[in-house]
Amino acid sequence: MIEIKNLHKSYEIGASSLHVLKGIDFSVEDGDLVAIMGSSGSGKSTLLNILGMLDTSDTGTYDLDKIRIADMDEKKAANYRNKFLGFVFQSFNLINYKNALENVALPLYYQGVSRKERQKTALNFLDKVGLKDWADHLPSELSGGQKQRVAIARALASNPKVLLADEPTGALDSKTSLEVMALIQKINNEGKTILVVTHEHDIAKMCKRIVHLKDGVIVEDKKIKQNVIKNV
Amino acid sequence: MNSLKKIFDRDTWDEIFESISKNRTRTIITSIGVFWGIFIYIALAGSATGLENGFDDAFSGLSKNSMGVWVQRTSIPYKGFEEGRYPVFKLNDVDYLKNRVPEIQYIAPGLQAGAFSGSPPLVVRGLKSDNFNVFGNFPVYAKISVINIFDGGRYINDDDIKYERKVAVIGEGTQERLFNVGEDPIGKYIRINDVNFMVVGVTKFTEGSGFGSDSDITIPYTTFAKIYNRGDQFGFMFISGYEYVNPNYLEETVLSTLKVMKTVSPEDDRAFGTFNIGSLFESIIKFTRGMVFLSLVVGIATIFAGVIGIGNIMLIAVKERTNELGIRRALGATPGEVKVQIVLESVFLTIVAGIIGITVGAFLLFVINIGTSGLEDFPFTNPTVPLTIVFGAFITMITLGTLIGLIPAERAVSIKPIEALREE
């Protein structure tokens, strides 16, 4: 599903340049659930953003579902993000003046799906994350866990090939984190490829594979026995 | 989807309505700028038109290319004549002048007692008396200066001239001072310098309609000449040119012709006095034109400022919304879609604010018009703004709204989505 080779990325800060990713080789199979770990500043988010086409690499190749992602104009990149990728952020990134349903329906709007269809699909996904009854609530009326579940529903609504989550539980307490991870496991079990950036070992262990980043390179990449969440 | 097609997409507009209705403060602040601009513009332009119409009305009582000329003293010796001579007009000069200057339509020679020559004679009626300026005029005078006579009366006519009748046309003010309230002066007698005259008409006074006041007395020219022993000489004439004649040209031609007729040096500027309604009127026309122009400039400048205000607020709004636009782009909004949304928001706000501004401005003009319609001496009539101007203002607004909306729109898509997302 994902295939990257010799990926480099530097940030220009004034006159100097910060080399963040120093040659990443990495691939992800269909249906995998990968945790990306590493200390703060190791480049986890940078990698995920490049995978999510929110940012670009300096050198190296990136194939997403056998399509070479290179030198795309913004319009094409937007279409790829829309069709292939779903995002979940630590800070939720819901649009504050739209209610839960409208937030979930937004990617479908950019897919050109009809209004009725959008509402129906969005409601389905809200139901899937257990928030059907909260459809007309604004983000400000939802708890952190609920917001993140709305965000996950939104990421899933466009039926992407890959779900990318940057510290999805970073702003949540441990119980709520567990709920969110249970949801992620459920989605993964349905066949979706998922990458989760996290600091926490507990969270990482709920995935099927852990990739360890350090100083811009992968220092460890191992399959693990998944800690399946039973009942929350 | 083609981003331009989105303009006609109901979903696009739903997004826009949602964005502007759920960010109310931003919307209101944005709109006030344009509203104010167009409102000021309409109010100013309308008022200028109102003034122009008002002055037009005020001057409607007067032929616009008319002039007066009278004799003074010569100031340059010429062809054997010393300076300090008084040229005189004679009645046969009238036809002569008219033949020499074909642009002249009417000439009305005039005599007067009081006003420009001597002190106003005493006029007595019963126990009341006062001093009034008395004019001796021909009926043709009424063709140059529009004379409005109250019902039941008349102006001097040809028979009055022919038979040297002792009849008088008096002004409203004269009536007030010599007659009792409610008394009909027509047919009654007044004594001017101990000569009895019968009042045949009372003139309505129109502001700005010329030379007299509301308290004049007009008697037949011939009667005047006989009583005051003027022979065939007179000192003043009132001249009007044909519709097409330029009043300044008329004035110059009449003057130069008179100088030849009266053997006065062409350089002598003192021998005759003149005034020219046309140039008087022209300066007022210029003033109102200036007002119209000024209102146009000020109005357009205010609209400009308003639209720039919208642009500014859109810029701030876009900055405020950077995160939101980042989210939208992460979810698959293309740069075109983002731009279309921002520009349409800007244009839509401009149009709505503009329509409200036009409506309120028009309403204000309507109220002013009603408020001033009763006021006689306030030259303000029918303050309208031509549709073309309203339309032009509208097009200007939409164009500027689009252009100015493009700036924040460009800005919004010029950064990477991740940079937009990072902004809080």
Ligand SMILES: Nc1ncnc2c1ncn2[C@@H]1O[C@H](COP(=O)(O)OP(=O)(O)OP(=O)(O)O)[C@@H](O)[C@H]1O
């Ligand atoms: N836009 C940027 N400009 C400059 N430097 C950046 C930028 N984004 C990240 N960096 C730097 O790149 C390095 C990697 O950042 P990144 O966000 O990928 O780390 P991370 O592993 O996600 O850290 P954390 O666990 O704290 O989220 C850091 O040193 C960071 O300061």
Ligand SMILES: [Mg+2]
């Ligand atoms: Mg990070």
